[in-house]
Amino acid sequence: MLRFSFLTTVFVMTMFVFSFLSRLFAQPESTVQSPDWSYDKAIYEVNLRQFTPSGTINEFKEHLPRLKELGADILWLMPIHPIGELNRKGKMGSYYSVKDYFDVDPNLGTKEDFAELVKEIHSLGMYVIIDWVANHTAWDNKWTVEFPDFYKKDAAGNFIPPVADWSDVIALDYNNKKLWEKMTEALEYWVKEFDIDGYRCDVAEMVPIEFWNSLRPELEKFKPVFMLAEAESPGLHFHAFDMSYSWELHHLLERIVKKEKDAAVILNELEKEAKHYPSNSFRMRFTTNHDENSWNGTEFEKFGNGADAMAVLSATIPGMFLIYSGQEAGNSRRLSFFEKDEIDWKESKYFDFYKKLFSFKKENPALWNGDKGGKFKYVLPSDGKSIFSFIREKDDNKIFVVLNLSDKKQNIEFNSQEIAGTYYELFSSDKLNIEEEFIVNLEPWGYKVFVQQ
Numbered sequence: 001m002l003r004f005s006f007l008t009t010v011f012v013m014t015m016f017v018f019s020f021l022s023r024l025f026a027q028p029e030s031t032v033q034s035p036d037w038s039y040d041k042a043i044y045e046v047n048l049r050q051f052t053p054s055g056t057i058n059e060f061k062e063h064l065p066r067l068k069e070l071g072a073d074i075l076w077l078m079p080i081h082p083i084g085e086l087n088r089k090g091k092m093g094s095y096y097s098v099k100d101y102f103d104v105d106p107n108l109g110t111k112e113d114f115a116e117l118v119k120e121i122h123s124l125g126m127y128v129i130i131d132w133v134a135n136h137t138a139w140d141n142k143w144t145v146e147f148p149d150f151y152k153k154d155a156a157g158n159f160i161p162p163v164a165d166w167s168d169v170i171a172l173d174y175n176n177k178k179l180w181e182k183m184t185e186a187l188e189y190w191v192k193e194f195d196i197d198g199y200r201c202d203v204a205e206m207v208p209i210e211f212w213n214s215l216r217p218e219l220e221k222f223k224p225v226f227m228l229a230e231a232e233s234p235g236l237h238f239h240a241f242d243m244s245y246s247w248e249l250h251h252l253l254e255r256i257v258k259k260e261k262d263a264a265v266i267l268n269e270l271e272k273e274a275k276h277y278p279s280n281s282f283r284m285r286f287t288t289n290h291d292e293n294s295w296n297g298t299e300f301e302k303f304g305n306g307a308d309a310m311a312v313l314s315a316t317i318p319g320m321f322l323i324y325s326g327q328e329a330g331n332s333r334r335l336s337f338f339e340k341d342e343i344d345w346k347e348s349k350y351f352d353f354y355k356k357l358f359s360f361k362k363e364n365p366a367l368w369n370g371d372k373g374g375k376f377k378y379v380l381p382s383d384g385k386s387i388f389s390f391i392r393e394k395d396d397n398k399i400f401v402v403l404n405l406s407d408k409k410q411n412i413e414f415n416s417q418e419i420a421g422t423y424y425e426l427f428s429s430d431k432l433n434i435e436e437e438f439i440v441n442l443e444p445w446g447y448k449v450f451v452q453q
Contacts, residue, residue: 098141287310330346
């Protein structure tokens with residue numbers, strides 16, 4: 001009896017300690033409230049310089065009806081600010097070398113042009129976020145004269161780049177709280193005066209998380225905003241950001257194509273995300289963006305014949321799908337980063353391809369973003385190394401996706417009650433009844449998206 005009592009006491013104390021430690025180290029709940037409009041959307045990155053012959057805001061505006069038809073309801077504009085001239089790279093310089101946070105690059109147009117663009121975007125039921133570079137400025141930003149203490153310096157008192165290779169910019173010093181005030185004022189300006197809907201924040205992890213946490217409540221005094229971090233830290237989601245880049249998954253997909261990894265790593269990565277990110281987090285999925293396209297290669301260079309399958313995967317797993325300027329035209333070349341390099345807007349099958357994916361996401365709640373999307377459930381195929389297959393389901397909405405992530409033809413067998421039902425296939429519109437035991441044949445890099453009726 002004494003032994004039982006002692007063990008019981010130890011057990012109770014152990015459970016108490018475990019419970020205490022669990023609460024102590026538990027992942028905090030996110031305070032971020034994403035705008036209602038953001039849950040059923042995809043996102044489109046706009047490279048204004050390369051979009052049209054003139055590269056101006058007004059000429060880009062002519063593309064808005066086409067982008068609306070595509071379903072690109074959130075437009076992310078790369079930085080719109082004047083570009084530094086001192087230590088500039090190339091003839092035109094980098095968008096990310098900001099000379100003045102309170103103005104528009106004259107090569108793009110005027111503040112009035114930008115204001116009209118925002119109004120036109122909103123009139124079409126679309127939303128716009130702009131790129132923001134909070135970590136560094138151009139060498140000739142006026143703050144270098146007005147507020148030299150805003151910058152990091154070397155032992156001799158000289159301004160320094162944040163990274164050696166970024167020789168066209170200089171690092172800001174967030175130990176100076178006056179910088180926080182001025183940077184917040186600049187970010188408020190574009191929300192308050194131009195009615196933009198949020199920001200994509202460049203190299204967000206290089207700026208103190210406390211700054212971002214303090215910023216969001218200030219912006220939301222004006223309107224609900226959508227915040228995208230160019231980062232992958234879960235901590236940024238708790239108080240500041242709606243969405244972050246899923247770089248790790250992107251690189252795993254590259255390794256699958258190179259045959260360094262198999263399809264199983266996708267499930268491992270999604271499970272890791274579910275464990276570490278708040279449930280209402282949006283992860284941004286992509287096959288390319290401006291950095292990847294210019295420096296690492298187009299989606300066709302990186303994924304080859306698997307580019308379409310990777311796009312379907314990115315558009316249907318939990319997260320918000322991004323496409324970059326020109327993907328809907330099948331752009332197959334790297335766009336110059338520091339020079340004029342206009343996109344060739346040729347007719348392409350990819351317009352209808354991405355339009356279908358965008359509209360499917362919007363119309364089917366199983367694919368919505370964050371905690372308003374459908375549950376994800378992996379479905380075990382007969383070949384888990386080459387095939388990735390899963391269900392997304394919310395209320396009466398259910399999809400069953402099967403992807404062949406290999407360069408070999410595959411006959412895949414399933415045995416699961418979860419998949420049984422009457423479906424149509426998204427891309428062919430073929431109707432079929434799927435039984436518990438089901439076989440699907442896929443060509444190399446083939447895919448099927450079954451939508452329950």
